[in-house]
Amino acid sequence: MSQKEMRVVPRPPAEAIVLEPEAGKLALEGTDGPDTYRCGACKTRLMDKVGHMEVFHGEPFDAVKCPKCGKYNALPEDDHHHH
Numbered sequence: 015m016s017q018k019e020m021r022v023v024p025r026p027p028a029e030a031i032v033l034e035p036e037a038g039k040l041a042l043e044g045t046d047g048p049d050t051y052r053c054g055a056c057k058t059r060l061m062d063k064v065g066h067m068e069v070f071h072g073e074p075f076d077a078v079k080c081p082k083c084g085k086y087n088a089l090p091e092d093d094h095h096h097h
């Protein structure tokens with residue numbers, strides 16, 4: 015299990031793919047993945063029980079909008095391996 019903090023980023027351009035979960039919902043929920051991703055600003059859980067494959071090789075997205083504080087979060091850079 016690991017807890018990862020996402021990077022707060024400026025509002026993405028209109029053509030970007032932004033996941034906007036409803037309040038209290040996760041942007042992405044896996045089944046038995048090892049990782050939890052939290053908002054870089056307010057630490058709300060945005061993705062839970064996800065693995066590398068689901069986050070980086072599943073449905074593509076550019077950012078996640080935190081339903082609690084409204085900040086846009088991108089995946090942490092150090093998780094980008096061998097692309």
Ligand SMILES: [Zn+2]
Pocket residue numbers: 053054055056057058080081082083084085
């Ligand atoms: Zn937040």
